Amino acid sequence: MAYLIGIDVGSSSVKAAVLDIETGACVGDAFAPKEELVIESPQAGFAEQDPQTWYDNARIAVREAMTAARITGESVEGIGISYQMHGLVCVDKAKEVLRPAIIWCDSRAVSYGQAAFDAIGGEKCLAHLLNSPGNFTAMKLAWVKENQPEIYAKIDKVMLPGDWLAMKLTGEAQTTASGLSEGIFWDFKNNQICDFLLEQSGFSPDLIPEVVPTFSVQAKLTKKAADDFGLHAGTPVAYRAGDQPNNALSLNVLQPGEIAATAGTSGVVYGVTDQVKYDPQSRVNTFLHVNHTAEAPRLGVLLCINGTGIFNSWTRRMLGGLSYPEMNKLAEAVPVGSEGLTALPFGNGAERVLCNRNPGASMAGLDFNRHGRGHLCRALQEGIVFSFQYGIELMKPLGLDITKIRAGKANMFLSPLFCETLAGVSGAGIELYETDGSLGAARGAGVGAGVYGSLEEAFSSLKQVGTIEPKSGAYSEAYERWKSALHAKLS
Template structure:
């Protein structure tokens, strides 16, 4: 039997999965590591914690599976995007990694906008947001210049872990696209952006495809994990790119909706010159010479978690949602906007906050719970509409994440998106995408599409209900009026937070 391993380096833990040639996940292991928050708005981690947890996870994976090391042909990676790791000439980390959810860099974002103007969207294809890597580099440039002077390279989280396992420096295009330093269409580091901020081009690692072999395991890593030193290691990709691969989003017309802590609508794209004016993200895919368009709802599943923890802390999610299927579309005239931590798409607004509109004395807990689910889905519908407005046909959506655990929510997605929703038989998200990159890199399949056909199987399909879809069209138009009518109120309330 032959296997590959997918390593998914998340924000709270690393997950490793052992996958056989049929796409079956034979075993999986997760190892947590801490988050460091030295100040409000700061979010950091120690890169060595990632390395240690990955080594432990790989070792446990081999131990519990009892698979022979010779049966494992390759390893690849998925990783949290945007995090800044600075290393010196000896490969030593110079400071804690600054993560994707760190918000200290608002002044640097404004500096980027003022310096580059329209050049930013034409080259990097994305707006300057606090999550991206360039603002973090500029923060270090301004506040810790001596460290930037010592830096030989900047890396992203998974790329640092892979370097520690192989001794090879590289970054794939899908992750590089989230730095604001990549010419996304040209697939090269942008000298114009680097020069605008007096950054040396040598700070950027070599660029590779997600499925490229970048080395084998160092002997000491092989000893610590139990894997063979000859095990092939492939570059891997950004978590969202790997999530797309793991959901089979590998050809034109394919779209997925992922509802986790945040929510993502992601669609495959081959046209490199589309202009969305920064309304959505436009990144390189893990598939060669392809891209993906992505809209983000910052608080998707998190909105439901917040609601439960605040208003029904003693109830399980199953108990909380038990009555929502009895409430008709519109939740009895109650609307919720999921802006509880700000919003990303289509409103990149850090000050906007959520709201319930239309509360009356007849509303009970199930009305509010359903309104939260509807509000989250309306927010994701806004990203769906951006895709449709660009001429993309969205009549089928692969649904993954926490939103697939509730039948009512799956049907709600079909009705609100007015598209068929497909639930997968087995869903491993980015870890499966990483494993598929390794399987393709090892030559198991002639293409990622062939790998997808073998590994990914639909379980159930939900068609839109015509009556509910019509009701949701009216409700969605009302939902879209809430943001412009509450944005000034949220701005005024910001000083009291």
């Protein structure tokens, strides 16, 4: 028997999964730590983590997953890595970390992104980067350069979180084109590292690690890493990708027009296109997808709603700790539109989809004589869905005509009402799958290591576990009322 291992490095935990190559089944998984990883915030708006904790918890998770699967390291054919996007890890010539990683939810670099956007010019930025430099990895490096020059002077290579973990496993500092695009280091127009951004920011090109294909035998485990993880020295690391492109991969979302969605603490809709386009207001972001090539462009357009599952969990606490199934049952007893009650879910920081504005969460149309707990439960789910639809409408001009949405059966996609509302307002069918980021990374490693002859073969065993088709109803009317409430809030 032969197996693949996928590692998914999040900001809350690290998960590992063991995939049986022959059956495509998950035979063991685990996550660590059991409590959430620590995020340090030395100043308001800062968010940092010690990269060593990713390695330490990956080791625990991999060993526990292998124990659950009852396998040994000699039977593992390849390792894939999924990781939290947009982070910055700086290492010196000895490959030692110079400072804590600045992670995705750190907002210190916003002003640096705006300064770069103004200096380069908005039209050039959007035409070449397809995004504003914003608060992405390159601008976090600009912050280090200006505020910690003594550290910046020692930097040999800058990496994304997954690049760093791969380096710890193999000893090789590497990255991918997809990763560089998520860090805003990539020139989409010329299909190369963005030289004018490096020049404007004063970054040496030598800071960028070797660029390797997303699916390939990138490097092999050192003896030390193999001993730490209970694996075999020489096992290839054969795939790496940011968490959202990897989530799309895990759902076999690879071709133009295909859509993946998640609805955890925050919510994401990620669509694949072959058109190099951008939103003039940069309300959605575009990156190279995992299977992009110059000959067959595949770009991922990403919409993020910060206030998704966190709104659901907050409401649950405010209602006295009802279970989510109980909340769903209360919501299902209320008609579409929640009898005029409208919820705006924007209470988890500035929303890029709203041009980085933070209107906060709110309820509109509350009637003390008509509305009860069920109305609150339904309105919050509708509000989250409608925020998805609001973003989906922004994605259409970028070449995404959405007719089907794929999602893992988890988090808010466990709610039939949530799924039915999303299908109803978008007109798209919902397909649910039993998969996650660590399993996607394992399948990706199988392709990179040559275990699978193609992506089609890698996903031939992926099983659909549910389908929700659009049904007619009063969704359009409720959505238009929701948009009116949003526009009133923003005016």
